[in-house]
Amino acid sequence: AQSVSQHNHHVILSEAASLELGCNYSYGGTVNLFWYVQYPGQHLQLLLKYFSGDPLVKGIKGFEAEFIKSKFSFNLRKPSVQWSDTAEYFCAVNTRNTGKLIFGQGTTLQVKP
Amino acid sequence: EAQVTQNPRYLITVTGKKLTVTCSQNMNHEYMSWYRQDPGLGLRQIYYSMNVEVTDKGDVPEGYKVSRKEKRNFPLILESPSPNQTSLYFCASSTDRGSYNEQFFGPGTRLTVL
Numbered sequence: 231a232q233s234v235s236q237h238n239h240h241v242i243l244s245e246a247a248s249l250e251l252g253c254n255y256s257y258g259g260t261v262n263l264f265w266y267v268q269y270p271g272q273h274l275q276l277l278l279k280y281f282s283g284d285p286l287v288k289g290i291k292g293f294e295a296e297f298i299k300s301k302f303s304f305n306l307r308k309p310s311v312q313w314s315d316t317a318e319y320f321c322a323v324n325t326r327n328t329g330k331l332i333f334g335q336g337t338t339l340q341v342k343p
Numbered sequence: 344e345a346q347v348t349q350n351p352r353y354l355i356t357v358t359g360k361k362l363t364v365t366c367s368q369n370m371n372h373e374y375m376s377w378y379r380q381d382p383g384l385g386l387r388q389i390y391y392s393m394n395v396e397v398t399d400k401g402d403v404p405e406g407y408k409v410s411r412k413e414k415r416n417f418p419l420i421l422e423s424p425s426p427n428q429t430s431l432y433f434c435a436s437s438t439d440r441g442s443y444n445e446q447f448f449g450p451g452t453r454l455t456v457l
Contacts, residue, residue: 239383264445273433274386276445320385330401331376331446333386 232257234323236334243311244342251306251337253321263304264322264331265295274320280304291315313343345370347449349434355455356424364419364452366434374437375417376401376446377409379430386433392417424456 237252255261265277278289285297295306304321321334347368356362368375376391378401388401392411406428408420417436421428431453435446 234385236385273448273450274435275448279445322386330391331388332402333378333388335383335385 232323232325232330232332234321234332234334236319236321236337238337239335240338240340242340242342245313246310247341249306249308249311249315249339251319251321251339253304253306253334255302255304255321255323255332257302257323257325259325261323261325263295263297265289265293265304265306266320266322266333268318268320268336270317277306277319311339311341313341315339316341345447347434347436347447349432349449349452351452352450353453355457357457358425359423362421362424362454364421364432364434364454366417366419366449367415368417368434368436368447369415370436370438370447371414372436372438372447373414374446375411376435376437377407377417377419378433378435379403379428380433380451381430389419389432424454426456428454429456430454 234255263280266274267277268274277293278287280287280297288294293308297304319337324331350365373394377389378386380386387403389407390409392398398409431451433451434449437446
C-alpha cells in the first residue's frame, strides 16, 4: 500500500536558520507530490507541487523542494526561516489518475524569534 | 470569493446521534474529498468524489457515508457516531480529481463525540 513518511515530527529552529524537512513515499509508479502548510488555526494551503520536469520546484514564501526519484524522496527546504513560518507541514502523494491523496504524519515547525 | 465552506465549524454530540457535516464549493470543481486529521496521523482520506453521483472510498471510510447529488455539495454523514470519530474534518475540492491540481481545503469542522 502507498504510504508517506515524514521523519521529523517536531522541529525547533531559530530565525534565519536553514530548514530541511524530509519526506519519503512508497510507491513504484508515477506520482504527483505536494507540500501543504497549515498555519495555527487555519486550513491547509498548498506550498508547492511536483508533477514532472525539473525535479527542483519552487513554491511560495521562499520554499523549495527536490524530487529524487531514486530515493523516493521529496524534501522541503528553505534557506532562512522566519518566525511566521511556524506551522505544521504536510507532504502528500497521489498516483496519477486516481483520486486518492496520501498525507504524511506532518511536521510541526516552531521558529523562535 | 472562491472558497470551500463547511458547516458546522464546531460540533459536540453524543454517541449514536446521526449527524451531517455539509461541504460546499463555489468553484465548479468536479473533484471533492473528505479528510480527518488526528494528532500524529496527519490527514487521512475518508471518501472522495470524481463527479456528481460518483463516490469512492478513501483509506478510512468505516462509519461514514457521503453523497454527491449536486456538483457543489458533498455532505459527510455519520449515521451512528462513536467517540473514535472525534476528530478535525476537512473537505477539499479540485478541478481535476486531485491528480494534477492542488486541492482547496475548507476551514475544518471540529467534531467531539461523547
